Amino acid sequence: MKIALLGYGKMGKTIERLAVERGHEIVLKVDNDIDNADLQKADVAIDFSVPNAAFKNITTCFEKQIPVVSGTTGWLKKYEEAVELCKKQDAAFIYASNFSLGVNLFFELNRNLAKLMNRFKEYNVAIEEIHHTQKLDAPSGTAISLAEQIVENSDKTGWRLDEAKENEIPVTAKRIENVPGTHSILYNSEVDSIKIEHVAHSRDGFALGAVIAAEWLQHRKGIYSMKDVLGL
DSSP: OEEEEEOOSHHHHHHHHHHHHTTOEEEEEESSOGGGOOGGGOSEEEEOOOHHHHHHHHHHHHHTTOOEEEOOOSOGGGHHHHHHHHHHHTOEEEEOSOOOHHHHHHHHHHHHHHHHHTTOTTOEEEEEEEEOTTOOSSSOHHHHHHHHHHHHTSSOOEEEESSOOTTEEEEEEEEOTTOOOEEEEEEEOSSOEEEEEEEOSSSHHHHHHHHHHHHHHTTOOEEEOHHHHHTO
16 A cells, blocks of 8 residues: 655654555655645555644545545544535545544443443543643544543533533643653542543554554545444
């Protein structure tokens, strides 16, 4: 498989290493100027760029009929517009806030726990995420996904960074040097607490999941998620 990397920071370099280990070829690396990039030589594109470049990267791939996998967060106000453009171009797209196999299993655990805990109003739920100091957005896309899953499966009305209103989920974002990513869900009552947590030990889990998603998407059309890729 010939891969175009859109964004060549730390994650892009990790994806490159793991993709080559799996027998794939990196044929293009784009940091900024996608307008002059020869996407046609790629079978699939993997986008881990920056929030203000992601939408253009993704939709340019649609125009060129290049399947695209994106893990860039912080641009999701334009996600529905991207979905409509994907349908219009009959293209292929997977977006995930987190491609890690472990995180996607954690998502399923979070959904099921939210349904269970919604019966017990004495518990208050909160989310905490910790990432490296170079992360540009807060809270993380993964934390937002976790919060939205709880809202969908409970009586909570929404989430808010730091100071939440009544019946909202408070989300705390911390930035600490050299932390790949930690996400915690805490249900707290006067008598006890229940906590589930996912701790990433390196970027490899995120990168490998993105490569696996690209392998899965390569010959497909349509809009998918990691649940489709992993059969969850």
